[in-house]
Amino acid sequence: MSSPHGPSQARDAHADERPDRHPAGYADERWVRPFDPAHASAHPRQVATEAPGPVRPAPVPPRWIRLRCGDTSIEIEWPEAAPSGAAPAVPGATPAAVPGERPSAEPDGGRRYVPAPMVGTFYHAPEVGAKPFVGVGDTVRPGQTVGILEVMKMMNTITAEVSGLVVEVLVADAQPVEYQQPLFVIETGGADPDTGADNRPGGSHDRH
Amino acid sequence: MxxxxxxxxxxxxxxxxxxxxxxxxxxxxxxxxxxxxxxxxxxxxxxxxxxxxxxxxxxxxxxxxxxxxxxxxxxxxxxxxxxxxxxxxxxxxxxxxxxxxxxGPPPHVMQRLGDKSEARAVMAAAGLPVLPGSDGALGSPTEAAEIAARVGYPVILKAVAGGGGRGMSVVRDPDELAWAYQDTRARARAVFGDERLYLERYIDRARHVEVQVLCDGRGGAVHLGERDCSAQRRHQKLVEESPAPNLPAETREAMCAAALRGATAVGYVGAGTFEFVVTPANRFHLLEINCRIQVEHPVTEMVTGVDIVREQLTIAAGAPLTFGQDDVVPRGVAIECRINAEDPARAFAPTPGRLTEFVPPGGPCVRIDTHAYPGWTVGPDYDSLLAKAIVWAPDRERAIARAERALGEFRVAGGGVHTTLGFLRRLLAHPRFRAGEHTTDLVDTMTSNVAEPAPAEPAPVP
The missing domain is CATH 3.40.50.20 (Rossmann fold)
Structure with missing residues (x-):
């Protein structure tokens, strides 16, 4: 019988297996099949055809595109990518937002949550010690990467669905989260949150 | 642990x-x-x-x-x-x-037993009686027709990956075989993602009797006796009981011994169920093996006093069984009734809705396993099982009376929600059930034959 281990130990042990946290593809091929159509948006092809954010025509062509077949990885970078140089738009896979699924309780007036799309471990930054994707006081646009969700060794980007100001960060780095758990509070300023004007992926944002 | x-x-x-x-x-x-x-x-x-x-x-x-x-x-x-x-x-x-x-059992054991045609072959090799039928999956409708002609009609077509009573069709007329083959294949593909079928002789007026086994993977293996699950609606069980009524002791012993022999042969670990069909002449044949805890496990728990989930946990933790076969001494009779949110008048169609009233029965030797409560919404996403009422009594007559009393006490109501409570009371009152002579066709007879004399009991709670 294995000895009982707490969640933090389990995560730490797991962390050792990912020297390069981002971007990552399918670490374990056995996971390619069990993902059924309900999560098939985890497959880049489907992200490309379904996700509203990443595929709207961008005003400028990408700076570079990398495709990899074996580990199923697609990376696209636009010229004005985030200062960290990270922010590839579609690294590997993301179940991102499921249309029609919203956290049951939204915060009051003009504020929206960014929810976790799946059970997993949430990270604020592309790698240990790096600057977080966003923090309180940052503005975000739809499609912009706000964090990473690790699910079965797969790194999924979490993107904002609305434009606005990050007013609260609700979970700590490397914290386990459950489905639909609110991660950030975004102040949308009362604008219709679903019609963000510019859905360009990896769009620039100002860091203060 | x-x-x-x-x-x-x-x-x-x-x-x-x-x-x-x-x-x-x-x-x-x-x-x-x-x-x-x-x-x-x-x-x-x-x-x-x-x-x-x-x-x-x-x-x-x-x-x-x-x-x-x-x-x-x-x-x-x-x-x-x-x-x-x-x-x-x-x-x-x-x-x-x-x-x-x-x-649960090790993956390779589940794999072998989950393929119903392979399980049939493995168990036949271990000396368990199986019904005459195909060796492995069928290749074509022509092959199905040849085998059916050899074993004799009626036959049953079953999905190799099937289970839970789904993906099977009884064929009585050779002219219907080709159509049934295509239809069952399509359903098997849709439900299980595996269209392979196998074929067996089908026994009319049979009983469905299953044996519960526990194996610790260290040589310890016991059976916990049998359950009769003959009260079925289209292969979905409605009422289960232990022991099986009117089953000769030698048949029971032979079945339990066969189940243990099969479990040992395949290296089974954990709790499992060997399902048999018993003919009117009390000959038994293996149907399939279920590698999980079953819905109807409480009747076995009530007569043996063994908590099957506890044994599953203990075995999975690597501990040996703490009791042997001689320690398993079933007492009395237990009956389980499944209360589903379904409308028996509309072919048992599920009836989702919010429960405004939910008052389960109590009293001596009544166990209710349910997740429902007033205000709970029976949704359309999952199966319609609402509650299981399990009763125990020293003998079958008193167990039926107690089940009847418990079901009469059960109050369930809610907008649009119907239950099987009334139907279950009619079933318990049926002369064939009372005599312990019911077979798997009883429920369908009750629902199709309108001319059948109405049972004494008045109708149902909501």
Whole structure:
């Protein structure tokens, strides 16, 4: 019988297996099949055809595109990518937002949550010690990467669905989260949150 | 023993497993879909993790979400309950690969027994009687017709990957075989993602009797006697009881011995069920083996005093069985009635809705396993099982009287919600059931034959 281990130990042990946290593809091929159509948006092809954010025509062509077949990885970078140089738009896979699924309780007036799309471990930054994707006081646009969700060794980007100001960060780095758990509070300023004007992926944002 | 166990299921069985965990001092973790956020097990368990939206494929069949939930909560083992991932060898293997104990038989055993035609072959080789039929999967309608002609009609076509009474058709007329072959194949493909079929002789007026076994993987193996599950509606069980009424002692002993022989032959570990069909002449043939806890397990618990979930947990933790065959001494008679949110008048169609009233019965020797309560919404996403009423009495006559009393006491109401309560009372009152002479065709006879004399009992609660 294995000895009982707490969640933090389990995560730490797991962390050792990912020297390069981002971007990552399918670490374990056995996971390619069990993902059924309900999560098939985890497959880049489907992200490309379904996700509203990443595929709207961008005003400028990408700076570079990398495709990899074996580990199923697609990376696209636009010229004005985030200062960290990270922010590839579609690294590997993301179940991102499921249309029609919203956290049951939204915060009051003009504020929206960014929810976790799946059970997993949430990270604020592309790698240990790096600057977080966003923090309180940052503005975000739809499609912009706000964090990473690790699910079965797969790194999924979490993107904002609305434009606005990050007013609260609700979970700590490397914290386990459950489905639909609110991660950030975004102040949308009362604008219709679903019609963000510019859905360009990896769009620039100002860091203060 | 484990300190934390995650329960990868919902409804009454999730709560039932969590209860044994609590009794054993094991921390329980429930997982739930958005539709189940107010469910009883979410309230009862020590911790609960929201794993996905209502469709089962995104929640209770979502392996990454369940494995992540187990890791995030420090669960060392996963109890899969019944249905969902309970008989999925891939899931068992993935648990293993992630250092989590799957509470069930080893993946390779599940794989062999999950392929119903292979299980048939393995068990025939171990000396268990199987019905005459095809060796392995059928290749074509022509092959099916040849075998059917050889074994004689009626025959039953079954999905190799089938289970739970789905994906099977009885064929009585050779002219219907080709059509039934195509139809069953299409359904098997849709439901199980595997269109392979096999064929067996079908026995009319048969009884369905199954044997519960426990194997510790260290040579310890016992059976916990049998359950009669002949009261079925289209292969879905409605009433189960133990012991099987009017089963000759030598038949019972032979069946239990056969089940243990089969379990040993295949290297079975954990709790399992060997399902047999028993002919009017009390000859028995193996139907299939279920590698999970079953819905009807409480009747065995009531007559033997063995907590089967506790034994599953103990075996999965690597401990030997603490009792032998001689210690298993069944006493009295237990009957389980499944109360489903279904309308018997409309071919048992599910009737979702919000429960405004839910008052289960009580009193001596009555056990109610349910996740329902007033205000609970029976949703359209999952099966319609609302509650199981299990009663015990020293003899069958008193057990039937007690079941009748308990069902009469049960009050369920809600907008649009119908239940099987009234139908179950008619079934218990039926002369063939009372005499213990009912076979698997009884329920269909009751629902199709309008000319049949109405049972004495007045109708149903809501």
């Amino acid at each position: 484990f300190s934390t166990v995650l329960i990868a299921n919902r409804g009454e069985i999730a709560l039932r497993v969590a209860r044994t965990c609590r009794e054993m001092g094991i921390r329980s973790v429930a997982v739930y879909s958005t539709a189940d956020r107010e469910s009883a097990v979410v309230r009862f368990a020590d911790e609960a993790v929201h794993i996905g939206p209502p469709p089962a494929r995104s929640s209770y069949l979502n392996m990454p979400a369940i494995i992540e939930a187990a890791r995030n909560t420090g669960a060392e083992a996963i109890h899969p309950g019944y249905g969902f991932l309970s008989e999925d060898p891939d899931f068992a293997e993935i648990c293993e690969a992630n250092g989590i104990t799957f509470i």
